Amino acid sequence: MSKAVIRLTDVCKTYDTGAIQVQALKHVDLVINEGEFVAIMGQSGSGKSTLMNILGCLDRPTSGKFYLGEDDVSVMEPKELATVRNKKIGFIFQSFNLIPRTTALKNVELPMVYARQSKTERRRRAEELLARVGLADRGDHLPNELSGGQKQRVAIARALVNQPQMLLADEPTGNLDTASSLEIMELFCALNSEGVTVVVVTHEEEIASYCGRVVRFKDGQLISDLLQEPARPAAGLAGVKGGSDL
Amino acid sequence: MMMLLENFLMSLQAIRANKMRSLLTMLGVIIGISSVITIVSIGDSMRNFMTDQYKDVGVNRAMVYTRPADGFYMENDYFTVEDLDKVLEAMAGDLVYADLNGWSNGTIKRKTLDISVEMQEVAKHFENIMNVTIIEGRMINDADINGRRPHIVLPEKTALEIFGTAKCIGKVIEMEVEGERQELTVVGVYRKEMSAASLMLLGNPTAYVPYSYIRNVDNYITWALNVYFADDVDKEAGHRRLTNVVARMKNRQPEEIAMHTVAEEMQQVDMVLGSLSLAVGAIAAISLLVGGIGIMNIMLVSVTERTREIGIRKALGAQPWDIKFQFLTESAIISAAGGIIGTAIGLATVLILGKVVDIAVVVNPGTVLLAVAFSAAVGIGFGFYPASKAANADPIEALRYE
Numbered sequence: 001m002s003k004a005v006i007r008l009t010d011v012c013k014t015y016d017t018g019a020i021q022v023q024a025l026k027h028v029d030l031v032i033n034e035g036e037f038v039a040i041m042g043q044s045g046s047g048k049s050t051l052m053n054i055l056g057c058l059d060r061p062t063s064g065k066f067y068l069g070e071d072d073v074s075v076m077e078p079k080e081l082a083t084v085r086n087k088k089i090g091f092i093f094q095s096f097n098l099i100p101r102t103t104a105l106k107n108v109e110l111p112m113v114y115a116r117q118s119k120t121e122r123r124r125r126a127e128e129l130l131a132r133v134g135l136a137d138r139g140d141h142l143p144n145e146l147s148g149g150q151k152q153r154v155a156i157a158r159a160l161v162n163q164p165q166m167l168l169a170d171e172p173t174g175n176l177d178t179a180s181s182l183e184i185m186e187l188f189c190a191l192n193s194e195g196v197t198v199v200v201v202t203h204e205e206e207i208a209s210y211c212g213r214v215v216r217f218k219d220g221q222l223i224s225d226l227l228q229e230p231a232r233p234a235a236g237l238a239g240v241k242g243g244s245d246l
Numbered sequence: 247m248m249m250l251l252e253n254f255l256m257s258l259q260a261i262r263a264n265k266m267r268s269l270l271t272m273l274g275v276i277i278g279i280s281s282v283i284t285i286v287s288i289g290d291s292m293r294n295f296m297t298d299q300y301k302d303v304g305v306n307r308a309m310v311y312t313r314p315a316d317g318f319y320m321e322n323d324y325f326t327v328e329d330l331d332k333v334l335e336a337m338a339g340d341l342v343y344a345d346l347n348g349w350s351n352g353t354i355k356r357k358t359l360d361i362s363v364e365m366q367e368v369a370k371h372f373e374n375i376m377n378v379t380i381i382e383g384r385m386i387n388d389a390d391i392n393g394r395r396p397h398i399v400l401p402e403k404t405a406l407e408i409f410g411t412a413k414c415i416g417k418v419i420e421m422e423v424e425g426e427r428q429e430l431t432v433v434g435v436y437r438k439e440m441s442a443a444s445l446m447l448l449g450n451p452t453a454y455v456p457y458s459y460i461r462n463v464d465n466y467i468t469w470a471l472n473v474y475f476a477d478d479v480d481k482e483a484g485h486r487r488l489t490n491v492v493a494r495m496k497n498r499q500p501e502e503i504a505m506h507t508v509a510e511e512m513q514q515v516d517m518v519l520g521s522l523s524l525a526v527g528a529i530a531a532i533s534l535l536v537g538g539i540g541i542m543n544i545m546l547v548s549v550t551e552r553t554r555e556i557g558i559r560k561a562l563g564a565q566p567w568d569i570k571f572q573f574l575t576e577s578a579i580i581s582a583a584g585g586i587i588g589t590a591i592g593l594a595t596v597l598i599l600g601k602v603v604d605i606a607v608v609v610n611p612g613t614v615l616l617a618v619a620f621s622a623a624v625g626i627g628f629g630f631y632p633a634s635k636a637a638n639a640d641p642i643e644a645l646r647y648e
Contacts, residue, residue, distance in 0.1 A: 053642055056561070058560075058561060058641050058642050058645075059642060078566070079565060079566070082560065082563050082564065082565050082566070083563065083565075084563075085560075085561060085562065085563045086562065086563020086564075087563065091561050091562065093645075097554075097557075097558045097561075097645070098558075099555055099558060099559070100555070101259060101263050102259070110559070110562055111562045111563055113249075113252050114559075114562060114563045114564045114565070114568060115563065116249065158562070162563075
């Protein structure tokens with residue numbers, strides 16, 4: 001058994017909207033190990049966004065324990081959470097969320113700026129990662145000069161830059177066409193095969209089919225947790241959007 | 247240190263991205279700073295100018311007269327030619343010149359426009375305190391005074407007005423002085439450099455005539471003596487000695503002898519001008535405050551506009567302090583740039599104004615420093631609330647913001 005990256009024990013999250021209390025997560029237990037490629041699935045309102053926020057250390061559970069590696073994140077102060085987000089988590093968003101009017105290279109460097117790394121080290125590492133995602137020649141492009149797929153690859157490079165314990169992707173192909181979605185999923189598969197832990201939150205079965213494990217949520221509860229044989233990216237992604245040749 | 251540079255570059259980028267808006271925001275600070283610097287410097291220059299004018303008239307000068315405690319003037323309280331000589335004798339080491347403070351006005355009749363000549367009635371040893379340059383002939387001398395000669399020394403300007411040339415030595419002027427027709431021979435023409443501003447303040451330069459010609463010395467009395475102390479005399483002690491001499495001469499108590507000095511007047515004018523420029527400066531400082539509020543306003547807009555960016559930065563691990571510092575840097579840069587531009591405009595305005603009215607310009611470096619420091623403080627002070635608002639934003643909410 002490999003080391004646990006994420007360990008949720010009896011996690012609940014309640015939103016107090018004044019008149020009514022909404023239980024977004026109900027007694028969730030979940031362990032994700034190093035090197036796994038996990039899809040978290042559910043309809044909207046199932047609690048997967050709430051889980052995503054908690055896993056991403058943007059929010060704290062109302063009750064229960066959340067260990068990220070060795071650290072108990074559920075008791076951390078906002079300042080410590082910021083450090084955890086910076087060093088241990090790589091975020092990838094549906095809408096890319098690159099900083100506008102800032103070059104791809106500067107975007108990739110940003111988490112290292114907040115980690116107080118030296119300028120030369122930042123530059124070296126950012127260039128290395130842009131090359132890794134196949135954008136070595138796009139470092140000085142602004143986000144609005146890049147295609148959707150390219151933006152998302154810059155975002156992935158940015159997520160990897162501080163060598164996080166896991167990549168946390170929220171509907172990473174939601175705004176992409178079929179070909180770009182294929183590229184991105186291939187990239188995730190390749191990264192995972194190098195040992196990077198990847199957690200993808202999605203509502204698309206086709207995306208989930210590339211993961212080795214699928215966790216399903218409904219009404220704030222974990223309803224199924226299955227291991228599966230991942231589909232090979234090249235073969236399967238034709239069906240993600242539009243086509244049904246298979 | 248590294249963060250500082252990084253923040254600075256990021257802020258510059260944000261400011262560049264909104265050039266027009268940043269410039270308009272700066273405008274408030276620019277106007278505030280430039281008006282403070284202009285107004286305070288004009289005030290300082292005016293004071294400096296006045297001081298120079300008074301120095302020109304002579305810091306050694308004093309006017310002495312009696313002021314009876316009961317308010318009743320006796321004939322004895324006026325000064326005669328004899329009194330003048332007595333005072334000069336008694337104060338031989340102290341005074342270099344004294345006269346009876348006489349001025350008269352002559353009118354030269356012309357077909358179209360009469361020429362008016364202001365004349366100072368000078369006494370012996372006038373050359374001791376003369377501060378003008380003779381360009382033709384000579385100054386009134388003791389022989390003129392002893393001989394009661396009908397001589398006159400004209401300022402160049404008046405000479406040109408009357409004769410069309412400064413070369414008019416020996417020519418005779420016919421003029422009416424206090425209802426009597428007089429004929430005066432020009433013995434000298436002098437030149438005095440006067441700026442436009444001092445002309446405005448002091449008026450046209452005066453002509454000089456021997457008092458002994460204009461006045462009948464046997465029954466001439468005036469209300470005051472006009473005296474000049476030697477440069478090396480301690481003014482306070484000198485004034486005290488003069489007061490005592492005049493008091494004894496006029497049978498009055500020393501308290502009943504009044505003395506007008508240039509230093510005294512200078513102090514009063516300086517005080518008035520000082521408080522005036524302070525008051526106007528304070529009003530100008532209010533425009534700086536308004537500029538600061540403009541910065542706060544625009545920073546609040548900027549924070550709201552960039553809510554999503556703040557969310558992204560927070561998700562990537564920015565500490566609240568990082569965000570706060572980024573926005574503070576931005577507002578500080580806007581106000582400091584405004585301050586520098588405002589300083590440049592203010593200085594330029596002062597220099598140009600100084601050239602136009604021909605006054606030596608005084609710019610106090612302390613004023614400039616204070617204004618720029620104040621503008622930076624305004625930027626940081628008014629940037630604080632928007633920056634804190636950004637720093638405390640909830641990252642989840644911020645990321646969701648459209």
